[in-house]
Amino acid sequence: MQNESVHQEKHSWLRTIAIGRNPKVTLIRVAVLVVVCTILFKYVLLPVRVDGPSMLPTYKDNSVNLINRLAYRNADPQRGDIVAVRYSGTSMMLMKRVVALPGETIEFVNGRVLIDGRYLEEPYLKNPCDWNVKPNHSTMRADEYYVVGDNRSMPYQLHDKGGAKRERILGKVML
């Protein structure tokens, strides 16, 4: 008899943990949580996994991050921002740093970035770079931002960089 009572008590305790005291309220809570998470992680904070070495050492390969899709709703990307640039959709994106703004001219001299002929201070760069290139498309258009990764120890040709149209910049990297 006592055993049965202990068993019942344990059963009720497990039930409370699993579905709560009031299953209807729990169900509503779960539904609300699902809706909130879906909206939050699809339209506001997009979770991403970093894949590749181009943002080293700032972001390591396989690290997880969030893209704030509302960051540029009422503001433009700023120099130094790390942004997500979309391909045809959001399944794959490029994570890059904005170094040149619309109308500015960029070139690389002895591994350093020059904007309109002036060196850009980039304290976040840790790896050595020997790029000496003036890109053919070096002056940004009115709706274009030059983006490049932080790991410029890679050969210039192997590194994805260039002018990203404003409409392709999906948001700002949060963490």
Added chain:
Amino acid sequence: MKLAIRLSLLAITSGLLVWVWICLHPTPQDAVRRQLIALAKTATLENREGNIAAGLRANEFSEFFGREVALNMEPHALFPDSIERSEIARVMLTIRTTYRSLDVKILDPVITIGADQKSAIVELTVNVAGDGDRHLLVQEMKFTMKEVDGKWQIIRVETVKTLNSAPSLTPPETLPVA
């Protein structure tokens, strides 16, 4: 309670009927999407194949394209302005006998159907993983497709620049003052 069960059953049955209807009468968007999924599946190579299997698969792949396909691909020096279906099969055969494995994925297709309902423009991202490289190729592309005898075929292939970058190897003309 009985009413709730009846309503649930009605909803499930209606859903199933709608699903069957959609399967039997696909919209042009659905037909194009299915064709792209089939294209990626055909291009995927799970294990190295024998020459005959590779030839058959390459031929099957070429059937997704029109008899002659217009190309606008970068770098322009490497690609012709057009390619015939038989040539596509030959190129695919070479690729399939070169790599041990290829996983082709077509991501985020944005499909725009023409006013005639017989043509479509599709912007998409191709990700090819192969031989241990997760991103052997990541390329945004634009396909122009046309419905021929009930089958959507690719008649034009273009590369799309995600980042506008035409690299130049010329050194900078001036060195600024540090």
